[in-house]
Amino acid sequence: MRQPRRLWILTNEYHPYIIGGLGTAVTSLTEAYVRSGVHTTVLSLSSNSSISIVKSGRLYIVRFPTRAPYYSMKTQQFNPAAIERWIKHQGFQKPNGIHIHSLQFANLSEYYKSKYQIPIIYTSHSLVTREKGPLSKKKQIRIDQQALLFKKTSKITIPSRSELYKLKKLYPFVAGKASVVSHGVVLHKSQTRLSRRHLLYVGRLVPLKGIEPLLKAISKLKQDGNKVWLDLIGTGSKRYVHQLKALARKLGISSEVRWFGFRSQSQVQKMYATYGAVVMPSSEESFGLVALEALASGIPLVSTRAGGLADFVNSSVAQTIPRADGTAIAASIKAMWSNKKLTDKRVAAGRRLAAHYQWPQAANRYKHLFRQLQGSNTSDKRGSIDHAH
Incomplete structure (x- = not known):
């Protein structure tokens, strides 16, 4: 046929x-x-x-x-x-x-x-x-x-x-x-990347994506004396974006957080491989394409297993976040930094997994x-x- x-x-x-x-x-x-x-x-x-x-x-x-x-x-x-x-x-x-x-x-x-x-x-x-x-x-x-x-x-x-x-x-x-x-997903060659202290978030700026607890996690890491930077790519309603930026100011992390707004898909694909890690703190995902793109780019992934993420995100390929709250996200980012050998192993396993998708x-x-x-x-x-x- x-x-x-x-x-x-x-x-x-x-x-x-x-x-x-x-x-x-x-x-x-x-x-x-x-x-x-x-x-x-x-x-x-x-x-x-x-x-x-x-x-x-x-x-x-x-x-x-x-x-x-x-x-x-x-x-x-x-x-x-x-x-x-x-x-x-x-x-x-x-x-x-x-x-x-x-x-x-x-x-x-x-x-x-x-x-x-x-x-x-x-x-x-x-x-x-x-x-x-x-x-x-x-x-x-x-x-x-x-x-x-x-x-x-x-x-x-x-x-x-x-x-x-x-x-x-x-x-x-x-x-x-x-x-x-x-x-x-499209597989990308690894490039020279920033330190793993430079974190990337990609996605819509909406409450279900867990950006508020992520900002609280960045604040907690900073308070504990860690150097950390977070770049966010994505758009949301003016009201919610304003709310998020106000939260970042209140937490005292405005100098650690950059808001990139919209970037084209081809720009995002190139950016992945230059970052230290992608963080995906969602409380709900129908699939979680960003997480798979991170794995395909040979970049460490710190992610929840909410919704569709559970189909491919596990402790073999990523540092998993047990729940979408600031303390748990901070602890997971810290674990990704601390266990360098394990993180490298997960990156290699993530690339192999992404090749099947x-x-x-x-x-x-x-x-x-x-x-x-x-x-x-x-x-x-x-x-x-x-x-x-």
Whole structure:
């Protein structure tokens, strides 16, 4: 049975407009699809009011503006009819598989599935109903959209076992069509790096990521007479970032902490290998791509085993943090410094482990799932699929 020749990727994040792990994962996976011979069209958001198209070999990136007629602010959904009209006018052929990553495209994927019997795989990067914060009208819309997508989609993939467990508990009806497909990583050569006293945090600046206890840990290490520096890469709400910076001032660590804000994925990849260690103090993670990227970069990792991190973070490859509080984080960082031989051993083991998580393998898993779905779909058995867009 042949692999899918034409895929659509539906995502609100794609290089260079990446907010977090979703955008990094989708971009890397798409590149792996393209390298393996699949003609791939990414449908994403435009940062301005016009449609933009970028073509590069077998890859098309089409960005639609979030305004009428293509998008409805009320439903927070792209409009299938308007997008189909534009796509037909441009001469794009229908895909024989759709891989959706973002809820804003739920109606579009369902439209193509029901109208043309195109198999859909939905990768759930996080469960909206488990997101912290008040239940706003906007959040309720997203919860309803995700539940509908779980019902209607052909296959659901989740990046970790802990997320799959939570998904089945919340939505028991998905049991027969949900499975784990791990994210991948790009292996990097080690470079000359800073001292292990120079720590790096990468990720969104949100409460679940454990940044407040991390700042308290830096304060505790400083008070104990240790030289320590922390750089933070990532963005969050203005209010929360202001709160974090105020905490750093209050703790007397402003000169030890630098706030880098947003950096592109390619910049981050280069930066990893120059730092002394990556710290990941999360209390919740659906996968934990940053931790895997740290291992792939040959850099010491100090991390919790929250959520999806438990799939690959253990004491063989990292200094584990038993709980996300300041004292425990400080003790774990100190242990990473003290046990130099053990830390070096973990770095080598981490590189070997990361080599098993690469994007081409993830792309192959997805192509296998699409082949299964096409095999069970008689409309896809009628003839061969050509290579053109």
